[in-house]
Amino acid sequence: MSSATVVTGIGVTAPNGLGTDAYWSATLRGQSGIGPLTRFEPQQYPARLAGEVSGFTAEDYLPNRLIPQTDHMTRMALVAADWALADAGVVAEQLPEFSMGVITAASAGGFEFGQRELEALWSRGGQYVSAYQSFAWFYAVNTGQISIRNGMRGPSGVVVSDQAGGLDAVAQARRQLRKGVGLVVSGGVDGCLCPWGWVAQLASGRLSRSDDPDRAYLPFDAEAAGHVPGEGGAILVLEDAEFARQRGAGRSYGEIVGYAATFDPKPGSGRPAGLRRAIELALADAGIRVQEVDAVFADAAAVPELDGIEAEAITEVFRPGGVAVTAPKTMTGRLYAGGGPLDLVAALLSIRDRVLPPTINVTLAPQYEIDLVTGTPRKAAVDVALVIARGHGGFNSVMVLRGGP
Amino acid sequence: MTQQKELTLQGLTTILKAAAGADEEVDLEGDILDVEFADLGYDSLALMETGSRIERQFGVRLNEATVLSATTPRAFLAVVNESLAQAA
Numbered sequence: 001m002s003s004a005t006v007v008t009g010i011g012v013t014a015p016n017g018l019g020t021d022a023y024w025s026a027t028l029r030g031q032s033g034i035g036p037l038t039r040f041e042p043q044q045y046p047a048r049l050a051g052e053v054s055g056f057t058a059e060d061y062l063p064n065r066l067i068p069q070t071d072h073m074t075r076m077a078l079v080a081a082d083w084a085l086a087d088a089g090v091v092a093e094q095l096p097e098f099s100m101g102v103i104t105a106a107s108a109g110g111f112e113f114g115q116r117e118l119e120a121l122w123s124r125g126g127q128y129v130s131a132y133q134s135f136a137w138f139y140a141v142n143t144g145q146i147s148i149r150n151g152m153r154g155p156s157g158v159v160v161s162d163q164a165g166g167l168d169a170v171a172q173a174r175r176q177l178r179k180g181v182g183l184v185v186s187g188g189v190d191g192c193l194c195p196w197g198w199v200a201q202l203a204s205g206r207l208s209r210s211d212d213p214d215r216a217y218l219p220f221d222a223e224a225a226g227h228v229p230g231e232g233g234a235i236l237v238l239e240d241a242e243f244a245r246q247r248g249a250g251r252s253y254g255e256i257v258g259y260a261a262t263f264d265p266k267p268g269s270g271r272p273a274g275l276r277r278a279i280e281l282a283l284a285d286a287g288i289r290v291q292e293v294d295a296v297f298a299d300a301a302a303v304p305e306l307d308g309i310e311a312e313a314i315t316e317v318f319r320p321g322g323v324a325v326t327a328p329k330t331m332t333g334r335l336y337a338g339g340g341p342l343d344l345v346a347a348l349l350s351i352r353d354r355v356l357p358p359t360i361n362v363t364l365a366p367q368y369e370i371d372l373v374t375g376t377p378r379k380a381a382v383d384v385a386l387v388i389a390r391g392h393g394g395f396n397s398v399m400v401l402r403g404g405p
Numbered sequence: 406m407t408q409q410k411e412l413t414l415q416g417l418t419t420i421l422k423a424a425a426g427a428d429e430e431v432d433l434e435g436d437i438l439d440v441e442f443a444d445l446g447y448d449s450l451a452l453m454e455t456g457s458r459i460e461r462q463f464g465v466r467l468n469e470a471t472v473l474s475a476t477t478p479r480a481f482l483a484v485v486n487e488s489l490a491q492a493a
Contacts, residue, residue: 064426065446068454127461131454 009088051230071110191231233338258286
């Protein structure tokens with residue numbers, strides 16, 4: 001039983017929209033979810049904007065028993081998984097429990113929960129630390145909670161590779177489907193909008209210090225000066241196409257046809273960055289020719305050196321202006337482990353609706369010879385899309401999607 | 406620290422709810438003294454957290470293994486109240 005890997009369900013918690021429809025309509029309107037941090041007092045920090053998911057009240061969606069034991073990002077992940085499974089028409093109790101796995105990505109774990117408990121430890125003593133700290137902070141917690149909540153006991157795991165992780169998790173899910181697992185809940189929902197998480201991100205030196213939400217995150221712009229962090233992401237239901245057919249699934253959003261990951265050489269080595277090779281290897285894995293690709297969803301680091309590497313890799317593979325490029329994450333901020341999966345969603349919905357969402361606020365710098373979709377959405381018959389995600393420290397991941405049959 | 410002599414069933418359910426939430430399908434205000442914690446929706450971690458909160462609130466030390474050996478509210482209250490009596 002090894003056919004195609006198809007996406008049959010989507011659940012979104014994004015800064016510019018809660019739920020797939022809200023996210024997608026906001027994204028096509030060019031509506032941003034970036035604004036001043038409200039989760040904690042940001043004035044003493046050099047970066048003060050974030051893409052916060054607003055209007056999310058966990059108690060409205062989750063059983064009361066799960067509230068004391070979950071970080072904010074885990075609650076969003078559980079709800080996104082619920083929505084994705086409902087979208088796929090999956091009733092988990094009706095399927096064999098070992099035929100379903102959970103593989104998500106994380107970048108830091110439940111830091112907001114963890115910070116609260118560490119504060120209790122140091123200020124009041126060990127007996128004030130929640131017993132749930134034993135797992136609530138942990139990288140693998142979203143996978144574990146989704147698995148328990150839905151009774152999914154097949155191959156499961158977590159991938160941690162910063163912003164590349166979301167694609168790497170989906171790739172791992174695809175491997176498991178090819179080995180015979182029927183269904184894997186995958187993707188990532190991330191977030192660490194608390195002082196502890198914030199200072200960890202500040203240490204990267206890549207956060208925008210602007211206080212203007214419309215000028216803070218400008219990938220491929222001459223004024224690019226770092227990114228805005230966000231929270232949220234997307235959970236996808238991935239299935240072996242034959243398994244999906246046998247359980248009577250409806251239409252799929254599309255197929256994961258190719259993937260590759262490379263690692264950058266040691267800085268100063270003089271060897272080229274690994275992104276171009278990742279794009280070429282992903283296309284080779286997909287068996288898709290360069291000219292068949294209709295759109296690229298860029299990593300969009302908004303750090304001039306990294307934008308240069310990405311624009312050059314795209315131009316070298318696809319020729320100058322040879323493919324439409326966009327970065328809807330300009331409306332959400334970078335979501336770390338949630339970023340790649342949300343871009344997969346944007347790509348799949350672009351295929352469905354034959355339209356590419358815009359990159360907002362950006363004026364393309366003249367040195368980049370890419371066809372960046374700016375300002376407004378662009379009508380386009382998208383059949384094949386390529387998604388790029390890079391993680392801090394040299395991770396390059398590329399995934400290729402094609403519309404469903 | 407409030408030094409109370411005895412933990413009541415109502416006190417226990419209040420702490421349980423704060424520590425670990427409550428299963429929507431269980432009536433904790435009902436006759437639950439002899440209902441297994443598992444049937445009330447609580448696992449060992451929920452009871453550990455509950456025990457920890459009781460320690461803080463009552464200023465006592467509870468033996469973890471003894472606490473976890475109590476599988477019903479009646480047995481749990483007996484363990485806690487014995488510790489409270491010894492500490493008094």
